[in-house]
Amino acid sequence: MKGDRVEIVIDAGGSPRTYEVVATRAGRRVEVTTRRGLVEVSEVTRSGTSVRTARFMSSRILALVEHPADENQRRSPA
Template sequence: MKGDRVEIVVDIGNGVQTFEIEATRAGRRVDISVSRGVVEVSEVTRGGTTIRTGRFMATRIVAMVEHPAGEDRATT
């Protein structure tokens, strides 16, 4: 759903870096899959076409937060 987003905090060795994947248009969604030590977060259309993808090593992820569309961005 438009506005859904996933925030991923990754350990980069000397600190952390934050990444966001967001469903940017109506009819899109954010999918998360985990396999073989890799977490993949993708923005996907209604038809199943992947628009953008972020891949992260599971051992490096510090936090992963799913924000529903109705949640206010200022509260994070």
């Protein structure tokens, strides 16, 4: 859903860095996948095609926060 977003805070040596992946258009969603020490955050279209992907080593991640779209945006107008 447009409005979905994921914030990722990583340890970048001396200071933490924050990255954000957002569903930019209607019908897109943000998916989080964890595989073999790697966390992948992707913006995906309705058909399942990945538009943008961010990959992070799981040992460097301090926080991963998922923010779903508002309920008002999820409901379609009648």
